[in-house]
Amino acid sequence: MKVCVIGAGVVGCASAYQLARVGHEVLLLDSAPQPASGASFANGAQLSYSYVEPLANPATFKSIPKMLLDPQSPLGLRLRPSVSQWKWIASFLRSCAPERSRRGSLALLASASLSRMTNERWMAEDGLDFAVQRNGKLVLCPNAESLASQARQIQLQSGRGAEQTLLTRDACVSLEPALASYPGFVGGVWTPSECAADPRAYCNALLHTASTRGIRMQWSTTASSFVIENQRVVCLHTSAGEITADAFVLATGIDAPQLARQLGESLLIEPIKGFSLTLGMHPGQRAPVTSVTDLARKTVLAPLGGKLRVAAFAELGRMDLKIPARRLAQIQRTVETIYPGLCDFNAPGAWAGLRPATPDSLPVVRQSRVANAFLNVGHGALGFTLAAGCAVQITEAIHEARGRPQSNTPLSASPAAAPRCA
Numbered sequence: 001m002k003v004c005v006i007g008a009g010v011v012g013c014a015s016a017y018q019l020a021r022v023g024h025e026v027l028l029l030d031s032a033p034q035p036a037s038g039a040s041f042a043n044g045a046q047l048s049y050s051y052v053e054p055l056a057n058p059a060t061f062k063s064i065p066k067m068l069l070d071p072q073s074p075l076g077l078r079l080r081p082s083v084s085q086w087k088w089i090a091s092f093l094r095s096c097a098p099e100r101s102r103r104g105s106l107a108l109l110a111s112a113s114l115s116r117m118t119n120e121r122w123m124a125e126d127g128l129d130f131a132v133q134r135n136g137k138l139v140l141c142p143n144a145e146s147l148a149s150q151a152r153q154i155q156l157q158s159g160r161g162a163e164q165t166l167l168t169r170d171a172c173v174s175l176e177p178a179l180a181s182y183p184g185f186v187g188g189v190w191t192p193s194e195c196a197a198d199p200r201a202y203c204n205a206l207l208h209t210a211s212t213r214g215i216r217m218q219w220s221t222t223a224s225s226f227v228i229e230n231q232r233v234v235c236l237h238t239s240a241g242e243i244t245a246d247a248f249v250l251a252t253g254i255d256a257p258q259l260a261r262q263l264g265e266s267l268l269i270e271p272i273k274g275f276s277l278t279l280g281m282h283p284g285q286r287a288p289v290t291s292v293t294d295l296a297r298k299t300v301l302a303p304l305g306g307k308l309r310v311a312a313f314a315e316l317g318r319m320d321l322k323i324p325a326r327r328l329a330q331i332q333r334t335v336e337t338i339y340p341g342l343c344d345f346n347a348p349g350a351w352a353g354l355r356p357a358t359p360d361s362l363p364v365v366r367q368s369r370v371a372n373a374f375l376n377v378g379h380g381a382l383g384f385t386l387a388a389g390c391a392v393q394i395t396e397a398i399h400e401a402r403g404r405p406q407s408n409t410p411l412s413a414s415p416a417a418a419p420r421c422a
């Protein structure tokens with residue numbers, strides 16, 4: 001088949017890679033001049049295969065009043081006059097119920113486990129090299145309550161491929177001596193099998209490795225509208241002309257709802273803005289060796305290629321990519337508190353990105369209401385972690401749809417303004 005993948009973030013690159021790997025002719029296009037220009041540019045670098053608890057959980061629910069009142073809170077909310085945002089929030093609140101959150105965790109764990117297997121296979125069989133670091137992850141708990149909540153999560157996940165151990169503060173420090181002077185935790189969770197890598201290096205490595213399999217790439221090309229006839233996309237209009245294909249995969253991150261609407265889909269995907277700094281470390285200081293997540297400050301600190309990648313904050317409803325000085329200062333203070341004197345803040349490599357989030361943190365990976373158009377969107381805070389597994393799932397969905405009779409259900413939202421193919 002000829003498959004057109006729209007969007008070259010981690011999700012689109014992994015999808016294009018898997019499709020080319022199983023023998024399809026793939027065209028990958030993106031409105032940016034290079035891959036990983038959106039949320040995948042400089043994220044927290046975590047391949048967080050065992051740490052997948054949805055943002056919608058009972059603990060987040062309890063922290064909502066503080067989040068609304070405290071401007072320093074790592075979680076933020078900006079209400080917009082937008083029906084889709086309000087629907088998203090209502091669905092998010094429902095998803096915080098313990099049983100729903102539990103089911104979400106298990107579904108994400110299964111998807112992350114498929115991702116781990118897929119990435120390992122690509123590395124072993126295809127020689128994919130994206131400098132993955134197998135240095136484990138330590139999640140720091142600020143108090144006994146959060147330690148107890150982590151213990152419940154470990155129990156839920158045990159026996160499902162997630163090897164995790166609850167540690168005392170002393171055990172955490174002997175594992176990661178660079179934390180010795182940080183007083184902000186009473187214990188933690190150690191997951192030795194967690195990995196870290198640079199998401200942009202991942203995209204580049206995928207496309208480099210795939211180039212020998214005949215994948216074509218088209219940059220600076222914006223997909224604008226689908227032309228749909230008899231419940232099939234017959235062509236895609238782009239800023240660089242028309243594209244025809246047997247199947248189309250939408251992997252446009254936060255921009256997915258607009259194009260998906262033309263496919264009769266109303267996706268609940270909202271931006272959750274976050275920030276990262278990529279910091280040089282002073283030589284002679286005790287540099288950390290593991291990835292560390294500080295639960296109280298909702299901050300991830302990962303040693304990455306001789307630098308420290310620090311990612312923080314989850315602000316729902318912010319659409320812009322501005323980096324306010326107060327957020328920058330807050331992250332710098334956190335780094336100084338956790339690893340005093342370690343980092344050089346002169347060239348902080350600051351970045352902001354929008355996580356494309358669904359209310360329950362579960363991505364949308366399936367056939368759309370139009371027979372030959374597929375959705376691989378809404379990966380929220382876990383897109384890097386889930387990309388490879390979702391690439392396998394979307395490839396299977398395309399194969400399954402090929403053998404299935406076409407649906408006759410008419411679309412509720414048709415692309416009225418879309419021009420026809422030439």
Ligand SMILES: Cc1cc2nc3c(=O)[nH]c(=O)nc-3n(C[C@H](O)[C@H](O)[C@H](O)COP(=O)(O)OP(=O)(O)OC[C@H]3O[C@@H](n4cnc5c(N)ncnc54)[C@H](O)[C@@H]3O)c2cc1C
Nearest residue numbers: 007009011031038039040044046223253274353383384385
């Ligand atoms: C601060 C921060 C930290 C994070 N940390 C982690 C982490 O540690 N681990 C993890 O697993 N995840 C993490 N994430 C989440 C992860 O980065 C995202 O889930 C992931 O990048 C989403 O990938 P994507 O390919 O769906 O979207 P994107 O990377 O945004 O890619 C979408 C692409 O589609 C293109 N596009 C959009 N519209 C069009 C169009 N009309 N035509 C053509 N192209 C189009 C865009 O240019 C873009 O390149 C983090 C996110 C943030 C913001």
